[in-house]
Amino acid sequence: MNDYEMMVDAYKEAGGDDIFSDSEVAHVVLERDKILGMHAVEGLEVEAEKVEVNKVKVKVTVRDGYQIKNPVHMCFGVLPKEGKQIIDMNVEIQKNAQVEVRADCVFPNAVKVEHIMDAVINIGEGGSYIYKEHHFHGDSGGVEVIARSDINVEAHGKLVTKFDLLKGRVGKIDFDYEAEIAEHGTVEMLARISGQKDDLVKIREAAHLNGESARGVLDSKIALKDQAEAEIYNELTADAAGAMGHVDCTEIIKDQAVARAIPIVDVRHPEAKVTHEAAIGSVDSTQLQTLMARGLDEEEASEVIIQGLLND
Amino acid sequence: MSKLLEVKDLHLKIEDAVILKGMEFSLEKGEVFALIGPNGCGKSTLAYSLMGINNYHPQQGEMIFKGEKINELAINERAKKGITLAWQEPARYQGVTVREFLSLGLKSKGEEVAEEKLKSALNKVAINPYQYLDRYVDKSLSGGERKRIELASLILMHPELIILDEPDSGVDVVALNNIAEMINYFKESGSGILLITHSEEMLKYADRAALICEGEIIRQGDPSDISEYFKSFCGPCVKEEECETEVAS
Numbered sequence: 001m002n003d004y005e006m007m008v009d010a011y012k013e014a015g016g017d018d019i020f021s022d023s024e025v026a027h028v029v030l031e032r033d034k035i036l037g038m039h040a041v042e043g044l045e046v047e048a049e050k051v052e053v054n055k056v057k058v059k060v061t062v063r064d065g066y067q068i069k070n071p072v073h074m075c076f077g078v079l080p081k082e083g084k085q086i087i088d089m090n091v092e093i094q095k096n097a098q099v100e101v102r103a104d105c106v107f108p109n110a111v112k113v114e115h116i117m118d119a120v121i122n123i124g125e126g127g128s129y130i131y132k133e134h135h136f137h138g139d140s141g142g143v144e145v146i147a148r149s150d151i152n153v154e155a156h157g158k159l160v161t162k163f164d165l166l167k168g169r170v171g172k173i174d175f176d177y178e179a180e181i182a183e184h185g186t187v188e189m190l191a192r193i194s195g196q197k198d199d200l201v202k203i204r205e206a207a208h209l210n211g212e213s214a215r216g217v218l219d220s221k222i223a224l225k226d227q228a229e230a231e232i233y234n235e236l237t238a239d240a241a242g243a244m245g246h247v248d249c250t251e252i253i254k255d256q257a258v259a260r261a262i263p264i265v266d267v268r269h270p271e272a273k274v275t276h277e278a279a280i281g282s283v284d285s286t287q288l289q290t291l292m293a294r295g296l297d298e299e300e301a302s303e304v305i306i307q308g309l310l311n312d
Numbered sequence: 313m314s315k316l317l318e319v320k321d322l323h324l325k326i327e328d329a330v331i332l333k334g335m336e337f338s339l340e341k342g343e344v345f346a347l348i349g350p351n352g353c354g355k356s357t358l359a360y361s362l363m364g365i366n367n368y369h370p371q372q373g374e375m376i377f378k379g380e381k382i383n384e385l386a387i388n389e390r391a392k393k394g395i396t397l398a399w400q401e402p403a404r405y406q407g408v409t410v411r412e413f414l415s416l417g418l419k420s421k422g423e424e425v426a427e428e429k430l431k432s433a434l435n436k437v438a439i440n441p442y443q444y445l446d447r448y449v450d451k452s453l454s455g456g457e458r459k460r461i462e463l464a465s466l467i468l469m470h471p472e473l474i475i476l477d478e479p480d481s482g483v484d485v486v487a488l489n490n491i492a493e494m495i496n497y498f499k500e501s502g503s504g505i506l507l508i509t510h511s512e513e514m515l516k517y518a519d520r521a522a523l524i525c526e527g528e529i530i531r532q533g534d535p536s537d538i539s540e541y542f543k544s545f546c547g548p549c550v551k552e553e554e555c556e557t558e559v560a561s
Binding site for chain 1: 365386391397402403404408412416
């Protein structure tokens with residue numbers, strides 16, 4: 001089996017769809033610095049180039065007014081037990097263009113793997129970029145993910161990011177996303193993570209609602225058990241009339257897990273409004289006991305509640 | 313009819329507060345036994361004790377289900393034996409669909425989760441399965457919808473003993489009628505029902521009733537007699553002397 005087939009297999013095992021032979025679906029497949037597959041469709045350009053050892057530069061452009069019908073699939077990963085992958089990503093969504101991307105990052109055999117993503121994302125006026133990132137790290141906890149995104153959403157533009165890591169170990173995750181939102185632009189950043197053993201989760205999501213009537217939602221839901229730890233910094237600022245946003249962080253902890261939530265809400269215009277909610281605690285006892293009264297044991301009942309929270 | 317549940321000399325104290333003082337009653341298969349009483353008299357505490365809820369473990373007395381003492385059993389062990397509780401305010405679950413919620417009771421009994429069973433249970437409580445199966449059991453449901461979904465989950469579990477804690481609270485007339493129909497349905501299916509209520513309307517569906525006052529059953533008998541007694545002597549509870557006289561006699 002060659003590297004491409006192994007990556008596609010790992011991708012499918014992680015829940016990805018078998019789309020790589022579909023000519024109407026754009027895709028990129030990268031294993032460390034190897035560009036294993038790349039396909040574009042009309043209105044969408046994909047360029048990938050190895051720039052140094054373990055580092056690949058990827059540029060995705062959706063041209064003016066194009067609405068890409070099928071989600072673009074990006075499959076990144078490291079197959080061996082040890083390795084490093086650095087991706088320098090540049091995304092440009094031009095005026096009134098729309099695209100949805102499903103990115104699957106797979107490290108099925110990882111014992112000591114580093115995955116570093118540096119992204120610059122520009123969403124032009126009226127453009128829309130929906131980015132769903134799904135990780136599968138295997139069971140060893142030997143993955144370290146460092147992701148930085150610098151995002152600019154122009155007037156009437158839309159950005160949605162959804163990150164999930166719900167099966168297997170996290171290892172170590174360190175995210176830092178920062179978005180500037182112009183008038184009537186919207187941003188939604190959602191994170192769903194389940195951590196265990198000595199997993200470490202650090203997320204910073206910041207959105208600045210700079211333009212009139214800009215909207216933003218930052219929503220993190222984290223479940224931790226064993227000795228896992230999480231620190232979630234959600235920062236939402238609003239400096240224009242009609243700008244509105246909400247920050248929501250829910251963390252469920254069990255065993256010796258530790259969770260911290262630091263919401264920062266900064267409003268600098270009397271007609272702007274930002275709200276926040278943060279809840280950290282164990283599984284709610286009424287929810288738990290209701291399910292136990294249906295015959296589930298405590299562990300099964302907790303799992304239903306936690307999976308529900310993470311699927312929400 | 314054989315005894316489904318026997319409660320003998322049940323005492324429960326939480327911190328320094330004595331909540332149940334020698335509670336004693338029994339319930340038979342296919343019987344609806346109503347417990348009424350003022351707020352804070354111990355009705356819900358009794359329900360939680362019977363279900364085995366944390367912090368509601370009696371210090372004295374026996375709870376016997378089908379001849380077996382259940383005092384030491386965990387909640388899920390009692391559920392597996394055929395006891396369940398429908399809370400006054402049913403819990404809500406983010407991200408759990410009605411389909412998943414209804415399936416849980418079936419799965420825990422090792423029964424097949426067939427779509428038709430779920431639909432049939434929802435139809436019985438006047439909930440359209442096509443509109444609700446994929447909805448979340450969360451805050452988006454009204455109080456009445458949530459209670460009816462709770463009843464649908466009980467239908468699928470077909471428990472032998474159902475403890476209904478104020479099923480009529482916070483629901484509209486349509487839901488109320490539906491709850492009443494379900495009480496009859498469970499009764500006809502042979503389940504015993506312990507009905508905790510404030511409502512005279514609900515008492516109509518009971519075979520027997522008991523009045524609880526300050527953690528004790530002070531009167532048991534025909535539901536209409538108990539209801540009359542409750543209205544006459546317990547209303548705002550300003551007639552303590554008369555009540556004491558009546559109870560003493």
